[in-house]
Amino acid sequence: MWSGEVEVSSVHPVGFSGSVTEIASGVAFVPSFANVSAFATEAGLVFVDTGSSIFATKIHAEIRKWSQDLLHTAIYSHGHIDHVFGVATFEREAEERGWPKPVVVAHEGVPRRFDRYVRTAGYNAVINQRQFGLAQLEWPVKYRYPDRTYSDRLDVEIGGVAFELHHANGETDDHTWTWVPERRVLCCGDLFIWASPNAGNPQKVQRYPSEWAAALRRMASLDAEFLLPGHGFPVVGRERVRLALTETAEMLESLVAQTLELMNSGATLDEVIHSVTSPAHLLDRPYLAPVYDEPEFVVRNIWRLYGGWYDGDPSSLKPAPRASLAAEIAGLVGGAAVLARRAKALAGSGASDASDAAGDDGGFTNELRLAGHLAELALLADPDDPAVRLAHSEVFEIMAATATSTMARGIYSSAASHTSSARPQDSSARPQDSSARPQG
Secondary structure, three states: OOOOOOOHHHHOOOOOOOOOEEEEOOEEEEOOOOOEEEEEEOOEEEEEOOOOOOOHHHHHHHHHHHOOOOEEEEEOOOOOOOOOOOHHHHHHHHHHHOOOOOEEEEEOHHHHHHHHHHHOHHHHHHHHHHHHOOOOOOOOOOOOOOOEEEOOEEEEEEOOEEEEEEEEOOOOOOEEEEEEHHHOEEEEEOOOOOOOOOOOOOOOOOOOHHHHHHHHHHHHOOOOOEEEEOOOOOEEOHHHHHHHHHHHHHHHHHHHHHHHHHHHOOOOHHHHHOOOOOOHHHOOOHHHOOOOOOHHHHHHHHHHHHHOOOOOOHHHOOOOOHHHHHHHHHHHHOOHHHHHHHHHHHHHHHHHHHOOOOOOOOOOOHHHHHHHHHHHHHHHHOOOOHHHHHHHHHHHHHHHHHOOOHHHHHHHHHHHHHHHHOOOOOHHHOOOOHHHOOOO
16 A cells, blocks of 8 residues: 555545454554554553444454453544444443443543534434435434543553643544554554545534644654554554655645635635645655545635635625526526536546546546536426436436545435435425435
8 A cells, every 4th residue: 555556445544444453562453444543551451542333343352352451541532433432342341340441531622522413413414424325324412421531631651551642633623642652653543544634524514734734743753663543554664654644744734825825815715726736746645645535625624714604706695596596597598408418418528538637636627527517507497307307317426436535426426316316296305405405
């Protein structure tokens, strides 16, 4: 993977699972939907992250292949649900064996995140169904809250081993990276995941690319021998660890600098999106490929962080309902069917050209972008026309097949699936606004 001989997408950092491996003396690693790093101490095991509910039983079984010691402490790298649902299995085991229950440690922002997740469970179910293509996904409303929290830094000694916990704003505002100096092991959570940084997820809350980059550079200065990420495989060797961290930081810093320069010059969001690019020498790095998030989405998040939601287009300040706009345009051009036919033609030519293009978005051509606009307008203008619905579905299937990132594929696939499955005669299924459609 490091040399590019194996494609990162073939062992996607979000979704791969495997067997426990001892990567250093007293240090084990379980690759999963979210990885688990385990440290043996005289007082018991210390985990950094605990995995998702789906893989909790498997993770427990893998750990028990390596050690029979009790789980003393679990550190959450952040509050995303794929990292925090493995404690219960070990707590049940502790109760059965008469052991003390494990202690959970996290940044003080994690409880606030859990509280927000309970309040927005329905919304989080919808967006994650769409992102991962999991129609039956139910968002949890019960969480294992931390027993101990900290603000900026927490140093703890457990069973003779020192653990340094550092807070960083990055993918989340509650991130913790953990340094174990005695063993030269750095657990970075999702600050590095063998992919372009997840700093722009279109459906999730604010990310913090500048502070993220600063944390990466601070971690790089530690001279770690082992980098254990929240997703993807361990990085072994001091030079590789340093390079992975500093080049990820460089990508984020470049995107921020370019975006702010354009914003300061008075550019609109549209101009910014289509002007900012990642440094050319980083685009081919196997650990910076846009297989999960995309640099273009990071740019949007930078705009949101520094500029708010107004995009510089006065017509978007108080827009007409999108269905009304679509009907007006369709009337001007001769009907929704005309828009649909043009969308299919653009999608076909755009897809054939995509394989020859390169860049942050993996060669997502202008023709494909236009096809998406026209297909959506056609559907909004006449949602009952079977030919329009078919064209819409086909266009977004092509866009999903061309997209390189999980984020884009999930949204495009959901759009295609909804159009093909929703019944035209059911008025509740008619899209009055693309963001209001039932998804998954």
